[in-house]
Amino acid sequence: MKYLLLFVVAIVGLLLHKRQRALHRQPPSREARRLRPPEPMHACSHCGVHVPASRCVWDAQRRPYCCAEHARQG
Numbered sequence: 001m002k003y004l005l006l007f008v009v010a011i012v013g014l015l016l017h018k019r020q021r022a023l024h025r026q027p028p029s030r031e032a033r034r035l036r037p038p039e040p041m042h043a044c045s046h047c048g049v050h051v052p053a054s055r056c057v058w059d060a061q062r063r064p065y066c067c068a069e070h071a072r073q074g
């Protein structure tokens with residue numbers, strides 16, 4: 001019975017801790033979003049899916065691809 005009480009107290013403490021963290025987490029402010037410029041998107045040369053520039057796979061001719069497999073297939 002003692003362990004059941006400890007278990008319940010631990011669960012309640014964990015739930016309260018998670019709730020506090022959720023309440024303190026806030027979305028980025030308008031100012032923070034404004035300071036980060038949008039990332040350019042490129043269409044995959046194989047399938048046409050748009051991919052952020054930082055995640056593109058580039059071939060020797062500097063054509064963007066969504067993944068290494070599509071870059072290999074051309």
Ligand SMILES: [Zn+2]
Nearest residue numbers: 044047066070
């Ligand atoms: Zn692709």
